[in-house]
Amino acid sequence: MTVYNFSAGPAVLPKPVLEMAQKEMLDYRGSGMSVMELSHRSSEFDEIIKAAELRLRELMAIPDNYKVLFLQGGASLQFSMIPLNLAKKSKKAYYIVGGSWGKKAYTEAVKLSKTIDFDPQLLASSEDTVYNHIPTFDSKTIDKEAAYVHLTTNNTIEGTTIYDLPDTNGVPIVADMSSNILAVRYRVADFGMIYAGAQKNIGPAGVTIVIIRDDLLNDTPVLSSMLDYRIQADNGSLYNTPPTYGIYIARLVFDYVASLGGVDAMETKNVEKATLLYDFIDKSEFYSNPVSVKADRSICNIPFVTPSDELDKLFNKEALEHDFKNIKGHRSVGGMRASIYNAFPLEGVQELVAFMKAFEERNKG
Ligand code: PLP
Structure with missing residues (x-):
């Protein structure tokens, strides 16, 4: 009998991608090495990460004024990196909480607000109805000076989606797109930042995609270099050793999605x-x-x-x-x-x- 894997993540990957990975496992395109053995500074890996980025830009029509980063730490680390990098001194940052992952993002922001000076606000929540719908709000209540409005495009656990983005009064939208990136069409230019763990529609767990508009990159250093978008962007996601094999599979998946x-x-x-x-x-x-x-x-x-x-x-x-x-x-x-x-x-x-x-x-x- 055929096995069907309904996992929410790590999830099923395209068979042709796995077959290609198997074929190239011991000898990546005549290099005599597995991708896992390639230096992240090698010309072979340079080609892989650049091709991955290029293809993702093509697939999502990412405008030139956005950086694409391949990071680690899962979507969950973004819950902390976002306030660390994007929060503004004494300013608000709003959270639309339509599911358990959005609640975690908000909770993490509240935790960080004890250490850094910003004001996370719960803009809307559907927690009282066990997140059985996307919560709504009056956009006029949004302070135009706020740093960002965070939302989750697809609530993986509860099975709801924001298809049409809300009016945020001009404040940049930061979106956790972990469970519907490349599955639903969004206009990247409508977001200040998009992030996603790879393990649903992109590849193995361990790679986190961040797409961030240039003007939102921090001008002053944050707590730690590894958590600093500017440093990661300036180093082309190679500030430290990136998850090379995961990026390679992501590249194959991007090529495959394009071919379809x-x-x-x-x-x-x-x-x-x-x-x-x-x-x-x-x-x-x-x-x-x-x-x-x-x-x-x-x-x-x-x-x-x-x-x-x-x-x-x-x-x-x-x-x-x-x-x-x-x-x-x-x-x-x-x-x-x-x-x-x-x-x-x-x-x-x-x-x-x-x-x-x-x-x-x-x-x-
Ligand atoms: N955000 C959403 C929408 C998710 O579905 C998940 C995981 O399933 C996460 C965040 C957490 O991702 P990670 O395990 O990569 O930290």
Whole structure:
């Protein structure tokens, strides 16, 4: 039986990419070395990181006045790096919290505000309804002098997405795009900064992409050189040894996405996959999706539940036996979650729907 991996991250990677990596594993393009053995200062690696950046710029149509950085520490380290670099003395920084990861970003900012002088503000939150929709707010309440407005484009755990960016009264938007980068088309110029951990749509865990507008790069040094966007940018992401193998896989993924038609083609495919599952859930009286506003539904992470916790448990058990891996919902919300990022095949969603139908038949009252 085919294994379908519904993991929210690290997630499924395109087979042709893994095959290429396997082919090049012992001898990278005639170098006689594995990519893992290449110096990050070598001409071979220089070509890899430059090609990765170029392709990402092409895929996302990143304007020239934005830097692209390949960093480490995951998206979670960005929760700290953002205030350290972007916060302005005594000024506000707003957080729109539509999910657990956004809450973590906000919490980290509050923690840092005890050490550095800035004023993190909770602009909007849907925590009181277990993040079942994207919270809204009145843009007139935003202080124009604020440093940034932070948001999460895709709430991985709760399965909601901001498709249309809010009016932030001219204040730059800083976005955690970890779970829908390259899966949904956004206009980079609408953001001050975008960041994403690689392990969903880009490659192995360990690489973090940062796309930052030049004017937001800090002029004064921050706490530590490793945490300093300016230093990382001035050194072309080679201030220290970068995650070379992860950057190599990212490059292969970027090339592969381009060969399939780029982000628009990915989005079309993702909409097709997600619609199949949502349509089935909506027609069923057995399954439900906890998101309360249909327009906020994610096309990347689709949570769903059966009528009871016991049946959820049974579903997860039988799904695993059926070689549907990692479909269990996040430990904080329970139920099930199908993460169907770019590399997840349509056939996997078709098989899931067939499985869900059969499970319903066996277990409806
Ligand atoms: N932000 C979002 C939206 C996520 O989905 C995740 C991880 O799943 C994170 C942040 C944390 O990422 P990392 O584990 O790379 O720190």
